[in-house]
Amino acid sequence: xxSPERRSVQGPGRLIxxxxxxxALSAGARAVFQIATKFSHAPLAYILSAxxxxxxxxxxxxxxxxxxxxxxxxxxALCIEFVGVVGVGLISVLDPGLFKDASVWSKFGVGYGFVxxxxxxxxxxxxxxxxxxxxxxxxxxxxDSVA
Amino acid sequence: MFCAAxxxxxxxxxxxxxxxxxxxxxxxxxxxxxxxxxxxxxxAIGEIELVLQAIVALVVIAGGHRPPSxxxxxxxxxxxxxxxxxxxxxxxxxxxxQWDSGVISVVTFAVAVAVLRLLALW
Numbered sequence: 001x002x003s004p005e006r007r008s009v010q011g012p013g014r015l016i017x018x019x020x021x022x023x024a025l026s027a028g029a030r031a032v033f034q035i036a037t038k039f040s041h042a043p044l045a046y047i048l049s050a051x052x053x054x055x056x057x058x059x060x061x062x063x064x065x066x067x068x069x070x071x072x073x074x075x076x077a078l079c080i081e082f083v084g085v086v087g088v089g090l091i092s093v094l095d096p097g098l099f100k101d102a103s104v105w106s107k108f109g110v111g112y113g114f115v116x117x118x119x120x121x122x123x124x125x126x127x128x129x130x131x132x133x134x135x136x137x138x139x140x141x142x143x144d145s146v147a
Numbered sequence: 148m149f150c151a152a153x154x155x156x157x158x159x160x161x162x163x164x165x166x167x168x169x170x171x172x173x174x175x176x177x178x179x180x181x182x183x184x185x186x187x188x189x190x191a192i193g194e195i196e197l198v199l200q201a202i203v204a205l206v207v208i209a210g211g212h213r214p215p216s217x218x219x220x221x222x223x224x225x226x227x228x229x230x231x232x233x234x235x236x237x238x239x240x241x242x243x244x245q246w247d248s249g250v251i252s253v254v255t256f257a258v259a260v261a262v263l264r265l266l267a268l269w
Binding site: 008010011012013014015018019022025026029033036037 | 176218219222226230237242244246247249250253254257
């Protein structure tokens, strides 16, 4: 008995969407505060925190308003997120001088209990499930189709 | 009037209560149960504690105390009072499932961390 006029996310997606919203708010508030008050102290870390916040917000919005377009946007956002947390994690370990203050993704998100590292993988696993795709109204393109 | 030791004890008590709520929510989620009335009532008690803490903080600040990083202080103070009502609304929804027990578990954990952070910012 699902209402066709307004889709909503069910199952694990309810929890994943809430966690992304929480991360968007906390990373966003922190980045705004740091950039406004002490930007010159660790500009790279703060800019990356802001980038992370924008990606979390984008994913949270996609999860809240399911559609074929938001499914694709969410997949791209989560891939960027995973590359970001691994890349920033590696750079922050190899060259700690670049990060005088912690960003959300530095040292693979250790300041957030490594949740930032696991979150995109859980999110992508969930997005890839056939039930989730159906809920978003996303279908696989026919074979041999040229996008 | 403002006693740092009493403040720390109160904050730690709230922290422990919130961690217990988080564990409770996790158990509900793991056993595939949606939030029940008892659990939501306990979360509401947690929210009352947090609102009282926020009122005390505002009174102390109005009385002249200035935390060194006041913007950050207010940010965390706001986070501690707005998150549990969101969880309660999710848990009371007729469509709530065991995943909403998980949402409340995550939210109470986040607020517990924020309470500790707030304590360090006094």
